[in-house]
Amino acid sequence: MNTFFLAELLPPDTNIPIILPELVVAFAGIVVMVYDSFFPKDRVTSGLISLLGLVVSGVLLATMWSVETLGATSWNGMIAHDNLRLGFSFVFLLVSAMTILISTVWVEREDVPVGEYHALLMFATFGMMLMASGNDLVIIFLGLETLSIATYVMAGLRRGDLKSNESAMKYFILGSFASAFLLYGMALVYGATGSTNLTQIADNVVNPNFPALLLIGGGMMVVGFGFKVATVPFHIWTPDVYEGAPAPVTGFMAAGPKAAAFASFIRVFVLGFPFIAGVSASSYLHESWMTALTVMAILSMTIGNLAAIMQNNVKRMLAYSSIAHAGYALVGFIGAGAAKPGQAQDAAIASVAFYMLTYAVTNLGAFAVISLLAQKNDRRAEFEDYNGIGFKSPVLAFTLSLFMLSLLGLPLTAGFMGKVLVFRPALEAGNTLLTVLVVVAVVNTAISAYYYLRLIVVMFFRERTTEWIDPKIPVGLAAALLIAVVGVFYLGIFSNGIIEKFSQSRSTVGAQLR
Amino acid sequence: MNFITENLLTILVLLPVIGAVGVIVHQMFWQQESHLKWLTFTLTLVNFLISLLLLTNQGKAAASGFFFEKNVPWISAINTNYHVGVDGLSLWLVILTTFIMPISVVSTWHAVEKRPVAFYAFLLLLEGAMIGVFVSLDLLVFYLFFEASLVPMFFLIGIWGGENRIYAAVKFFIFTALGSLLMLAAIIALYYVHAGVNGVGTFDFVVLMKSMELGQLSFTGPLATTGTLLFLAFALAFAIKVPLFPFHTWLPDAHTEAPTAGSVILAAVLLKMGTYGLMRFNFTLFPEASREFAPLFIILAIIGIIYGALVAMVQPDVKRLVAYSSVAHMGFVILGMFSFTEWGMQGALYQMLNHGVSTGALFLLVGFIYERRHTREISEFGGLANVMPIYATIFVITAMSSVGLPFLNGFVGEFLIMVGMWKSTILGITASTNWNYVATMLAGTGVIFAAVYLLWMIQRVFFGTVTNDKNKKLADLSWREIGLIAPLMFLMVFMGVYPRPFLDAAKDSVNAIQKRVMHQAGGEVDHATATENKTPVIESHE
Secondary structure, X not given: OHHHHHHHHOOOOOOHHHHHHHXXXXXXXXXXXXXXXXXXXXXXXXXXXXXXXXXXXXXXXXXXXXXXXXXXXEOOOOEEXXXXXXXXXXXXXXXXXXXXXXXXXHHHHHOOOHHHHHHHHHHHHHHHHHHHHEOEHHHHHHHHHHHHHHHHHHHOOOOOOHHHHHHHHHHHHHHHHHHHHHHHHHHHHHHHHOOOEHHHHHXXXXXXXXXXXXXXXXXXXXXXXXHHHOOOOOOOHHHHHHHHOOHHHHHHHHHHHHHHHHHHHHHHHHHOOOOOOOOHHHHHHHHHHHHHHHHHHHHHHHHHHHHHHOOOEHHHHHHHHHXXXXXXXXXXXXXXXXXXXXXXXXXXXXXXXXXXXXXXXXXXXXXXXXXXXXXXXXXXXEHHHHOOOOOOOHHHHHHHHHHHHXXXXXXOOHHHHXXXXXXXXXXXXXXXXXHHHHHHHHHHHHHHHHHHHHHHHHHHHOOOOOOOOOOOOOHHXXXXXXXXXHHHHHHHHOOHHHHXXXXXXXXXXXXXXX | OHHHHHOHHHHHHHHHHHHHHHHHHHHHHHOOHHHHHHHHHHHHHHHHHHHHHHHHOOOXXXXXOOEEEEEEEEEHHHOEEEEEEEOHHHHHXXXXXXXXXXXXXXXXXXXXXXXXXXXXXXXXXXXXXXXXHHHEOEHHHHHHHHHHOHXXXXXXXXXXXXXXXXXXXXXXXXXXXXXXXXXXXXXXXXXXXXXXXXXXXXXXXXXXXXHHHOOOOOOOHHHHHHHHHHHHHHHHXXXXXOOOOOOOOHHHHHHHHOOHHHHHHHHHHHHHHHHHHHHHHHHHHOHHHHHHHHHHHHHHHHHHHHHHHHHHHOOOEHHHHHHHHHHHHXXXXXXXXXXXXXXXXXXXXXXXXXXXXXXXXXXXXXXXXXXXXXXXXXXXXXXXXXXXXXXXXXXXXXXXXXXXXOOOHHHHHHHXXXXXXXXXXXXXXXXXXXXXXXXXXXXXXXXXXXXXXXXXXXXHHHOOOOOXXXXXXXXXXXXXXXXXXXXXXXXXXXXXXXXXXXXXXXXXXXXXXXXXXXXXXXXXXXXXXXXXXXXXXXXXXX
């Protein structure tokens, strides 16, 4: 009786359990907000509530991973339940949890409104999760905006600091600009295919209303997503925003929103605009976006790495490095686009998710150390400030070195497995363009050695002339560091289980196409 | 005992790594820096003794030709296995590594004042990685160790090196990383090439070899271009490591700036990774491309031999001189390998060991004098034979071994390489000229140059009267230093008079590679050439 009654009230095809992980995170955000308004002085509990929410959501995700329902869609096809969603959502939860732990020092040092910060972080995470699970352009856009608005505020949380204000302002204006592009692109694609649902779009690209409209729409979406993942030529905002934003927020932005944008980007392009042999409109579309992304990947890697060499600020260096890493991830993305729908494509998509996981763990670890060393207003973030601290703060210096080596992609670290996995699909395709792309990526990795090593050189090979007080490592940050160090080695050496999990099943749209 | 022989190679790799952790833990709890060198020395010595068990050749796997094989799935999602094993080619290189390590540890007895914990930890990590390179049979695992060996060396040069250490360390890292990253791309591509012909992709070297024997995988016909590109990607990584002219520029910097132990290990072991890799992977996997590019490698090797010698001649710094002599010596190794004759290839392997022993010893000796005078400028010395007779004697013998004086080890290797090149047919033979003869003769001049630069340096450093007052009161070698150099001296003489045990152990494996590279087309052996080449190498020169 009861179920019957519910079915009458709600629109058909509801499936609350399937979006429970998202709901838990959003709910945690609301609880934090409410709690904070009653106990504004309590600086610990809001973090704990958020962490609890993230853990519960993670457990829910993990249980969903083992059920056989993978590949289904619900909510009238608006929510996809596949490995693309699960893998990326897992990354977001980890990113959020680590960001909370890393922020413990910073919120104390700068007297940040803790409750607001944690609530914003939760909403951002909710947005990211929606972006990964949305199988509909509208859902993806909603997720993106939820994420973006929260991140704009987070970038400017340090109200007294001009640089932080500038960062937030820049991020807001350019971000809105990019969102507008994305939205317009979505509208045009809707016009061309008659649907916002990606499954239907994939069916309809074969025979669009106006092929030109589809191409223009796709192009505008490339601009919008390209901005969000920070690829050249849509990267100009990145260095300023990353440098100005507080270090933990920068770490979050480099790992979380970038991964979220990749999740939607892949879903829309790889699954929504597939290659269908013999049909001119869709194959032309496929070819166009593949070429555009290849050019973007090559530019991102090359310009990101070359510019990173010239930086004197560690945060700015990592900003350019994140542009380069977006380029590496694009290599796997393009490989996924070239792969045959089915297992090979799922594995390729999983490789990007895995890459973002390795990048997130490593990068957040690096930002943990940086935000501890940075002091108030991130004053201490120049390369010179790291001079000769190697044996004066051995724990911090060695862990930071480890993260640098992982970003560089040295074996036994997470970065290496990530690189191997994203290069694989591109080489599997066996076409010349993709092989050239991998060679460019590889040469770029060698270039990147210069600036990653530079930090190690500065810390260990130079002598310190000014005084240095070894900072105490607070518990929260120590936990984040431990997660990062263990994660880097675990993903680098024992990653078999995770890779298998990530690339386990068939993705929604691909499965239906076959 | 059974456990040890079953997991011998894993133990050899892991013992130093665990030891490195042990060194750090020891320091954290007991804080006795003076214990560290003993601890490290014991560990490396034990590892050396364990590595001698390799000579028992137990558990030979008939199928693959590798001993002490171990094959455990590592990341099955991408089908890569922890697959290790040794054969005649890698056997001596592993033992060379474990043999050099205790010596280089003792060489640092008084030299490392700064941060000994990290120093010994990195030294041990380096040992683990180096052994890993020589024993891995899975290409991805090989790459992993190949890259992993960079990091400890980078720190060793960067923290404990000389004046210009930062430049040298970064240059060393980036040069090597660039080459090896291209190899990584090639390794992954090879996986899919194999998947294309066989259905299943693999990183496993033994499986790849098997597919080639069965004729499934062959870089001829449509795959010829792919084979050439893959060959070049592998070859670049190894050529930088060797280093082959013109990729050698990192070497003089790295060798000169590294601390003594670092230079010894660099010369004795790290350079061999390049020649080992060429022989193991390039020759076996890409025989066609190897033959096609052999003339290029031979020309570069000869340029390296002559150029290295000429540049060594004019160096004002003893250590830099020895460093450039490495370029010349490694040129010989390349030459021997690319002659594709049994003589040449066995000679190349033998010369790898010789170079490890002699050049390692030379770096040690340079280290001794540097510890006393804190300079290595040739012009600062003169007449040292008067104050340090033992040192002078040992130095001259070592230099002679490096030059290739008969009855010392260098002679055997160089002789075999020359004979191999002479008999080779890899460079064309025209009506008027046999270019193989020309190559041999050009390389032969390198031996003369080697005598010139080493003897001239010895003359300026050791003979004549003591010109510099600072040298008048130098102490001769201590017992520790003599004990350190004695095993190397013994080997120089032993390997010079009785090379048979070394060559015998390596013969089968090297010959197998030679057969593959010369005749392979689906494992078929061209019988006419096979019989011609059958004369065992030992008889040929005894």
